[in-house]
Structures are given as structure tokens and as C-alpha cells.
Amino acid sequence: MGEVKFMKGNEALGEAAIRAGLQGYFGYPITPQSEVVEYLAMEEPKHNYVLIQAESEVAAINMVYGGAAAGSRVMTTTSSPGFSLMQEGLSYIACAELPCVTVNVCRGGPGLGTIQPSQGDYFQAVRGGGHGDYQLIVLGPNSVQEMVDLTILAFDLADKYRNPVMLLSDGAIGQMMEKVNLPDPKPYKPDKPWATTGKTADRERNIITSLFIQSEVMEAVNNKLQEKYKKIDENEVRFEEYQIDDAEIIVMAFGLTSRICKKVVDLARKSGIKMGLLRPITLWPFPNQKVAELAASDRVKFFLSVEMNAGQMVQDIKLAVEGEKPVYFYGRTGGIIPTPEEILDFAGKQIK
Amino acid sequence: MPAKGYVEIAVEGCKGCNLCVINCPKDCLALNTSDTNSFGLYYAYLKNEDDCIACLNCAVICPDAAITVYKKAG
Amino acid sequence: MKEGYELIYKRPKTLTTKRMHYCPGCFHSTIHKLLMEVVEEMDIQDKTVGICPVGCSVFAYDYLDVDMQEAAHGRAAAVATAVKRMLPDRYVFSYQGDGDLAAIGTAETLHACNRGENFTFIFINNGIYGMTGGQMAPTTLEGQKTTTSPYGRDVAKMGMPLKMCEIVSQFDRVVYVERVTCNTPANARKAKKALKKAFEYQGKGLGTTFIEVASNCPSGWKCTPVESLDWLKDKVYPYFPLGVFKKPEEKE
Structure with a gap:
């Protein structure tokens, strides 16, 4: 089934997120990515997701943290300078093993740079980006169709591995219009017993944290993360x-x-x-x-x-x-x- | 005449801050400065069992929730 | 229990048995206890989600027996915003110190207040950075000595201590603002009442509720817990007056 449309990359990405069962979107406008939040704002009345235009990218990524920890499918999108602002939050998200999708519609840098397309954030994307030893799963779409397909994949990989997943797109892919096949929406049933939804009598309290003050515990957490990254490396390579x-x-x-x-x-x-x-x-x-x-x-x-x-x-x-x-x-x-x-x-x- | 109430102070839970002692309206509590708990801290105790009126002041002010309060039944 | 007596107060079950790491006499502990008494009395343990900050209360989740998230420094309001929006029928609170809420996280605080996010801020203002060893806070008083204002806070260089209750009261969608303290049993009871009111208003979906605790830091202030009460009375309350700044109109 599905649906064939002629769409802009950024808008197709927003539509894909909706069809993947998006529950919370938190973002801040920045060129050349603003169409994502604009599209989601336009579509909001037809759907059930929460949308907040945050006061900054710093706030947006921490809203992603809160929403993911509450057990929801959440996403943020931004462009290069905004992605730099999100790095601290992403480090916390990676350490707390929270599933979420982030998108960098990359523009030219360094600094305020240019709003023209670039791939200058590759290092930041594939080397973690923030402090500490961690990895994002990074997908590189090369068409409007892949803005759709890889967004849906991103949500599933995030949940599968309890890991932040990012799309490293660029200003051209985000802005260009192409024919796109949109799959049917699929029902999303969260199975996240670790989420902080309120401690019921039948379980211990759930704690979402990235603080492990004892060295031995911190090392054990790092070892666990590295094990996970190894598994991802063995199973998820795509080319x-x-x-x-x-x-x-x-x-x-x-x-x-x-x-x-x-x-x-x-x-x-x-x-x-x-x-x-x-x-x-x-x-x-x-x-x-x-x-x-x-x-x-x-x-x-x-x-x-x-x-x-x-x-x-x-x-x-x-x-x-x-x-x-x-x-x-x-x-x-x-x-x-x-x-x-x-x-x-x-x-x-x-x-x- | 038996006291209107009494309190139990968890020795290991007490940090010896003295806030209960200074807030007892009947001067029933004191800090034991001749002994320490396993954390090396002085601890409060009920020195005057006869005058406790079970007003709860000590329990309300205690930062560490170390005080349990009982009241004469009836 | 002695014969002829009945139990009238014990530690709330919603507070874990773990010994709190706070220094003797610290109001963090008092507020933890009072907050958990409120959760126990309202029977909302299964509906409560807390956000703890970076600072002395970073380990709050070790003591508060409710689902908890640990937020990045200053971002508790953003985190709480999302939690409440995703789970609108839960009771959500952010528990933050002065550095967290009023310095590094000022933007998140003010914008959550402006949006009228329907969660409760619990703001512990002790005028100092306790966890990092007693540095100046945005709420350090004029002339107050800290490790980074060793000659006393010079307001010509550092500005005035921020009055957060007065600031957030200005927002239309902030419905309840009260500054409380715990220096006496009467004030501790008032503090608990305020926390309960805030949760009740939140339960009704009225908007942002904001409880500031004029708190102490005996270790950072380099005094005994009892002496810290004098500093509060002589210096803190005159500049940070206690009381209700704003509350919803209640229909009797």
C-alpha cells in the first residue's frame, strides 16, 4: 500500500516520523532544517504527538531526554550549530541508554558558517560528539526516499539497542524535492519496563541516570556500552x-x-x-x-x-x-x- | 503521672545536628556528647521522659527522619 | 511500643531506608522527608516522577522512592517539561538548587514558567554551591563570603542575588509561588503544606507551581546547623522574604 508523493526532504522526514509512531518532537528552528518543525506543527492537529518549539537546542535535547526516559518515541532535528549545542545532552542520553532519533541537516561551518549544504559534521557524528566514550548509530541518507526509510529505521534501531540514532543529512537533501514512497503508518507499542512512568507496587522504582560516581561501576557501565557497540558493529552495517x-x-x-x-x-x-x-x-x-x-x-x-x-x-x-x-x-x-x-x-x- | 508521649531516635540515623534539641518546647531532648554512633557522630536522645507531650516538633524538624513519636492512647 | 501508647509519627515509607549523604542539619534532607510525606499522604507514589539536578541533591533518587530521572546541570525544567507532556496524568516535580535553576538553567526555568508547564518546581536556595565546595551562587547575598567571593560578594562586579520567586511570579501561567523555609517546626509544617498545595494545583492542571526553600548550608557557610538558623533569620529572610507570592483563586 503506502502512498506516493512529491515532497521536500525535510517534510518527508517529518511525515516518516509520524508514520513511525512519533510521540514527542522537540526542536528549535534553524536553516536549512526548519521545514521539519514547520511540517510537524502543521500536521499536529491530525495526530497525537506532543510538539514543543523549545527555547534552544540545549532545551530541546534535554526534552528528548525526558520524553525518552518517560518511554516515548521522541525526536529532535537541527542543523550544525544547533547540533553542537546538543552534544552534552546526547552524551547523557547515550550513557543513560535512552532511545531517540536526532537529525542533523548539515550546513557549512565552522562557526556560524553558511546555510549551504555540507558534510563537515562527519567527525562529530561518528565519534560520539560529546564528552566520554559513546557512539551514536549514524545513518547517511542520500535521497528524499532515504529521509523516509532511514528515519523509520532510526526509530526501530533506537528502541532495539536503547541507543540514540542520528541521521546525518545535509542542506541539499533536506531542501530538494523528489518522488517518495511513504509506507503505511505502523502501530507502535512501547515495551519499555525501564521507563519512568510512576513506581507501581509490583516493581522497584525506575531510575534514569548517567551518574556512576564509583570508578568500578562507571567502568562496568562503559564495558556494557562497548559490548553493545560491538554488537551493533557486527549486525547493523549497511552500504x-x-x-x-x-x-x-x-x-x-x-x-x-x-x-x-x-x-x-x-x-x-x-x-x-x-x-x-x-x-x-x-x-x-x-x-x-x-x-x-x-x-x-x-x-x-x-x-x-x-x-x-x-x-x-x-x-x-x-x-x-x-x-x-x-x-x-x-x-x-x-x-x-x-x-x-x-x-x-x-x-x-x-x-x- | 505517665508522660503524654515519648519518642524514639534512631541512633544510626541521627547526625547530631541538634535541631530537635533546640526545638523541644519541654526540654526533653539532649545531645549525647559522651558517645558516638558508628559514623562518629553525637546523637540526640530522650533525656527527660516525663515531660514529652508528643507535640511532634522534633520529628517535623528532624532532617533525617530519624525520630518516631508515640502518644498516650485514649 | 510501650503499652498504652500509639504511634503518631514515623518516617514516611516513600523515603528509602538509605542514609542520606547530606551534612547534619541540611534542609535538603528536611525537604526530601516532607516531600515524601506529601506523596505518601496523597497516595501518589505510582503517579509521581521526579527530576533531580546536578548539585548536592544529585543523589536524590537514592532516597526518594519514586521513579526518578537525573538531568544534566540546569536542564531539569526542560526534562520535566517533556515528562509532564508525555505523561500528563502524572505528578512531576523538578528538584533543583540555586546554581541549577537560577544560573546555568535560567533559560529553561523561565521558559518552562512562561509556557505554564504543569509541573512543580522545588527550588532549594541555600545561597552557595555546596557540592563543589562552597563557591558563589546566583543567590549568594551581598557581602557574603564564599570560596569564589573570598572578600564578600561585590554586587558592583557580580550583580545582585536573584530573587526567583519574585521573577517567576510575573508569568501569567505560573499559578502558585511560595517561599518557605524549615528553620522551625512551624515553618517546616508550612513548607509541607506548600508542597502539598503545589501538587494539588498540579493535579487540577492549573499551571506552573513553584516552591522556593530558603535553605541552609552549614558546611558551606562554615557554621553549625544551629548557627545556620541565625544566619537565615538575620540575613536571608530579610532579603528573601517568606510567604505566598501568588496563588490561584480558590472557590470555597
Whole structure:
């Protein structure tokens, strides 16, 4: 069943959240993400979710904490500077193991930067982002359809692992309009016996906290988190391959740049260069094993990471390649979207 | 004549803050300064059993909820 | 029990048996006890969710036998907002100190009040940062010595102590504001009454309820618990007057 619509990425994301059983949305307007909260505000009367335009991103992420700890499906969305403001809250959420969905419709930085699209928050997304040892599950949509599909997946992964999940999107994916298949809403039945809903006579009180003052206890909590991250790493890696089977040059890109790199692969193949694209869909966990396999292949000559930043994912590729093959980087910053021609030109220069 | 009431002060629960002692209208309570509980703290005790009127003042002011109060029945 | 006597007061069951870590004579403990007496008397243990802060009362969940969340420093009002919105039929309170509510969390406090969030603020104002070792608070009195105002609070540099009850009373959707204290049994009884009233108003869905406790900190003030009562009387109450600042009109 479902429904086919022509939608803007940010609005499709809002609609997907509703269809995934959203119960609480807490956010603060920031370009280029504001359409999410605008859409949810417009749709609010038709549904049962709570929507609060918070006084800041700091308040919004802590509302997410409270709502998640109360057992609800909750979400916040923002863009880069706002996501920086949320990092303390996310660290608490990760430590308290609260399921929630966060979205960063990334814009160019650092600082106030630009409102044009960027992938400059990759490090912040895949390295935890706040203080302490923790991981978000990070999904990188590259189309309006994936703004829908990965939002629904994000809610399910969050509940499955009691872990915050984020979508690292960008201003272009958020703003562009495309045809999108919207699945039917699915009933969401929370099963969260740990939630703070009021201590009934048949159980001990529930406490949601990230405070473990004794070193031994804190270490045990960290060990438990690391065990969970290991499990996620083993089970949840997702990626897309394009023309990989005989490829000698492996281009890697996520989100917006992966769309451009598909074009690069097509252009390269037309001129006889055997190029393929490996697109991580989960940015964390990163497809390390797949990259390592390719690096070990005699066929593969080098890797090229194409990003709209100064070189971030390229470091993860290098870690996975472990020196087996050269890993090159091509990127643009400031909100500039690289063209297929300039990427192909750069790739061509690396061919010895 | 038996007292109108009496109190029990949990020795281990008391931190010796003295707030019950100064708020007893009948001067029934005192701080035992010749002994300490296992936390090394002086503790309050009912020194004058005859005058307690079960007014609850000590229990209300006690920060640590260490005082139980009984009243003469009837 | 002695023969011929009956039990008329004991520690509330809603307070856990764990020994509270607070210093001797600290009103945090008193308020914990009174709050849990209210929860017990109203029989709402299964409907109560508390938010505790960062500061001395960071471990409040060890003592209050209700579902609890520990919030990031200053964010209890934002957390409580979401909890109450998601669970509107529960009794929700945020329990916060002066640094939490009136310094780092001022924005969250004021905006929750402005929205009229239907939960109860319990604001422990002891004029000092107890947990971190006695530094200046937003409510430290003029001239009061702390480790970061060792020559006394200089209002020309540090501003005046913030009067939160007076500030939050200005919001239309804040319905009940009272400053209480626990220096005497009579005042402790009043404090309990205020907490109960706040919960009752919350139960009726009237809007934000805000109880400030003019509290003490014998360790931070470097005095005995009994001496702290003198400081309260001589210095604190004149600047932070006790009483009701705002209450809903009650139909008799």
C-alpha cells in the first residue's frame, strides 16, 4: 500500500516520523532544517504527538531526554550549530541508554558558517560528539526516499539497542524535492519496563541516570556500552555498492556526494576507467570489513574519498585500508557542491 | 503521672545536628556528647521522659527522619 | 511500643531506608522527608516522577522512592517539561538548587514558567554551591563570603542575588509561588503544606507551581546547623522574604 508523493526532504522526514509512531518532537528552528518543525506543527492537529518549539537546542535535547526516559518515541532535528549545542545532552542520553532519533541537516561551518549544504559534521557524528566514550548509530541518507526509510529505521534501531540514532543529512537533501514512497503508518507499542512512568507496587522504582560516581561501576557501565557497540558493529552495517565487482578504483562517498559520484563512475566507465562506488549508509558502524576486503584485492589500485568537507571520512577509510592501498581525498567546503567533472579530473591524475 | 508521649531516635540515623534539641518546647531532648554512633557522630536522645507531650516538633524538624513519636492512647 | 501508647509519627515509607549523604542539619534532607510525606499522604507514589539536578541533591533518587530521572546541570525544567507532556496524568516535580535553576538553567526555568508547564518546581536556595565546595551562587547575598567571593560578594562586579520567586511570579501561567523555609517546626509544617498545595494545583492542571526553600548550608557557610538558623533569620529572610507570592483563586 503506502502512498506516493512529491515532497521536500525535510517534510518527508517529518511525515516518516509520524508514520513511525512519533510521540514527542522537540526542536528549535534553524536553516536549512526548519521545514521539519514547520511540517510537524502543521500536521499536529491530525495526530497525537506532543510538539514543543523549545527555547534552544540545549532545551530541546534535554526534552528528548525526558520524553525518552518517560518511554516515548521522541525526536529532535537541527542543523550544525544547533547540533553542537546538543552534544552534552546526547552524551547523557547515550550513557543513560535512552532511545531517540536526532537529525542533523548539515550546513557549512565552522562557526556560524553558511546555510549551504555540507558534510563537515562527519567527525562529530561518528565519534560520539560529546564528552566520554559513546557512539551514536549514524545513518547517511542520500535521497528524499532515504529521509523516509532511514528515519523509520532510526526509530526501530533506537528502541532495539536503547541507543540514540542520528541521521546525518545535509542542506541539499533536506531542501530538494523528489518522488517518495511513504509506507503505511505502523502501530507502535512501547515495551519499555525501564521507563519512568510512576513506581507501581509490583516493581522497584525506575531510575534514569548517567551518574556512576564509583570508578568500578562507571567502568562496568562503559564495558556494557562497548559490548553493545560491538554488537551493533557486527549486525547493523549497511552500504550500497555500485559497479564494484570489477572496479580498480574505489570511490567512497556518503549522502549528497554519493549521488554525484555515481555520475563520476558512469563518466569514468565511458572513458574506459574501471571505477566503482562504495557508499556507506551507516556511517557508524562503518563498513570496515567491506573496505578491508577491497583493499586486499589485487584488482583494486586505490581508494578515493569524496566529501563536502576538508577530509573526514577519508580517515575512517584509511583506518580500514590499513596501508594496503593509497587512499586519496577530494573535497570542497563552504557549501560548494563538487561537479562530476572536477572529481573525475582529480581521479584521473592519481592514475599512475 | 505517665508522660503524654515519648519518642524514639534512631541512633544510626541521627547526625547530631541538634535541631530537635533546640526545638523541644519541654526540654526533653539532649545531645549525647559522651558517645558516638558508628559514623562518629553525637546523637540526640530522650533525656527527660516525663515531660514529652508528643507535640511532634522534633520529628517535623528532624532532617533525617530519624525520630518516631508515640502518644498516650485514649 | 510501650503499652498504652500509639504511634503518631514515623518516617514516611516513600523515603528509602538509605542514609542520606547530606551534612547534619541540611534542609535538603528536611525537604526530601516532607516531600515524601506529601506523596505518601496523597497516595501518589505510582503517579509521581521526579527530576533531580546536578548539585548536592544529585543523589536524590537514592532516597526518594519514586521513579526518578537525573538531568544534566540546569536542564531539569526542560526534562520535566517533556515528562509532564508525555505523561500528563502524572505528578512531576523538578528538584533543583540555586546554581541549577537560577544560573546555568535560567533559560529553561523561565521558559518552562512562561509556557505554564504543569509541573512543580522545588527550588532549594541555600545561597552557595555546596557540592563543589562552597563557591558563589546566583543567590549568594551581598557581602557574603564564599570560596569564589573570598572578600564578600561585590554586587558592583557580580550583580545582585536573584530573587526567583519574585521573577517567576510575573508569568501569567505560573499559578502558585511560595517561599518557605524549615528553620522551625512551624515553618517546616508550612513548607509541607506548600508542597502539598503545589501538587494539588498540579493535579487540577492549573499551571506552573513553584516552591522556593530558603535553605541552609552549614558546611558551606562554615557554621553549625544551629548557627545556620541565625544566619537565615538575620540575613536571608530579610532579603528573601517568606510567604505566598501568588496563588490561584480558590472557590470555597
